[in-house]
Amino acid sequence: MAERRLTKWRRALALAGAVLLSLGLSPYLLRQLEFFRVRRVEISGLHYLEASRIVAALKLSRTASVFDDPDPLERRIRALPGVMEADVGRRVPGTLSLTLREAAPVALAPAGGRLALVDSAGAVLPFDPLESAPDLPVLIGGGASVAGALSRARDYDPSLFARIDAAWRVGPDVVFEVGGRRLWFGAELTAEDIRAVTAVEQALARQGRSFEELDGRFTGQVIVRRSRA
Known part of the structure; x- marks a missing residue:
């Protein structure tokens, strides 16, 4: 029952985020809302590097928002030795999704x-x-x-x-x-x-x-x- 309530709460948050987006609010205004603070980082494509190194390289502040400019984040990740490509996306209300391509050892x-x-x-x-x-x-x-x-x-x-x-x-x-x-x-x-x-x-x-x-x-x-x- 508790898990079902939690799932409903998450869906409600996502729906609220979608409504705000549909209202055409600018990224600047959305970044000011605590509702969109980064609370979770998901990483795909990671085979060799430690996830903790990736998260540390992001240098996220306590007020980081999923609507922050992703370019600086991508540059920080690509600067890590062993990372060839990095793409930062978002999933409202509070998840950053990272897709990486590491150098392939032979x-x-x-x-x-x-x-x-x-x-x-x-x-x-x-x-x-x-x-x-x-x-x-x-x-x-x-x-x-x-x-x-x-x-x-x-x-x-x-x-x-x-x-x-x-x-x-x-x-x-x-x-x-x-x-x-x-x-x-x-x-x-x-x-x-x-x-x-x-x-x-x-x-x-x-x-x-x-x-x-x-x-x-x-x-x-x-x-x-x-x-x-």
Whole structure:
């Protein structure tokens, strides 16, 4: 019964807010009303950063209103390391709704004696891998070129990306370790390169034939090696 009364009260507040809006009151006048003070912040799109950091970055005053200009709030959120995009909306009478897009990590990499999350440029992200526990490959070496190759693999073939255990660079080329086997690619691997290598991998599996390496660095062919190069 108490919950039902609370729900009715919330609906009444929302209806009252809609009525005020329909009267054409200016945002300036609406901001002066305590009725529209921010009482709740909802965040969507949050995967790695802590919600408390987002709320703190907003720097909301006690008199903050849902009708305040959202641009300064969005700039503060976008200034946070790891945030790519931010959009601030409102739901009357007192809720701010934030939609974020965080930088997407592509690998775990050694940094300062620990493992850190890195993006497609090989830059360390301010996310704690112990908190988010992402299932990502380990970038052993190669920096931006290997991180970029992993990013393209994720975009072109998510199922392959999910199977990559580690990645590193050998000269100008990139090696992915998948289930104890190695897949070789040029640094600028393409969707076609990945399709060619995975097609050979699947054909060998159907035939029950083993291999240690598949080399997709050569246009129009994939080299199968029974032992590692």
